[in-house]
Amino acid sequence: MASVGDNIDAYCLKCKLILSHVIMYKVDGVVNRVKCKTCGAEHKYRGTMPAIKKTAAVRTPGAIRAKKPVAAKVTVNDAPLKWALKSRDMAPSKPIKNYSIKETYKVNDVINHPVFGVGFVEKTIWDKSISVLFNDSVRLMAMNINEC
Numbered sequence: 001m002a003s004v005g006d007n008i009d010a011y012c013l014k015c016k017l018i019l020s021h022v023i024m025y026k027v028d029g030v031v032n033r034v035k036c037k038t039c040g041a042e043h044k045y046r047g048t049m050p051a052i053k054k055t056a057a058v059r060t061p062g063a064i065r066a067k068k069p070v071a072a073k074v075t076v077n078d079a080p081l082k083w084a085l086k087s088r089d090m091a092p093s094k095p096i097k098n099y100s101i102k103e104t105y106k107v108n109d110v111i112n113h114p115v116f117g118v119g120f121v122e123k124t125i126w127d128k129s130i131s132v133l134f135n136d137s138v139r140l141m142a143m144n145i146n147e148c
């Protein structure tokens with residue numbers, strides 16, 4: 001099973017090829033977001049090539065692509081409560097670091113992610129991966145990645 005920070009083959013929409021990507025984070029153990037090592041684009045993980053469309057004009061005007069429903073999980077999610085407590089107890093002087101995949105973080109660091117917002121680093125999984133408590137769930141995030 002690939003870990004955050006590992007390389008994985010994925011389809012890159014920009015390069016239009018199956019290329020080596022770095023796993024940025026996973027949700028519920030599933031690779032969610034990857035970064036193309038060729039062009040540097042970050043995008044959702046796709047293991048396979050999407051169906052080839054002949055031209056963009058084929059797209060029906062006004063057609064709304066239904067989003068895939070997110071699989072409902074019946075696990076108890078106590079992240080919002082834990083997050084609320086942590087943010088309440090956080091010292092006002094605590095620095096909030098902007099999240100960057102190239103930086104290295106340690107336990108109790110507070111990060112600001114452009115998508116997920118403020119997160120609390122709960123533990124380091126290994127030297128390229130941290131477990132971060134965001135206000136909706138805990139996510140595995142990559143860090144200390146300098147190869148792209």
Ligand SMILES: [Zn+2]
Nearest residue numbers: 012015036039
């Ligand atoms: Zn690419």
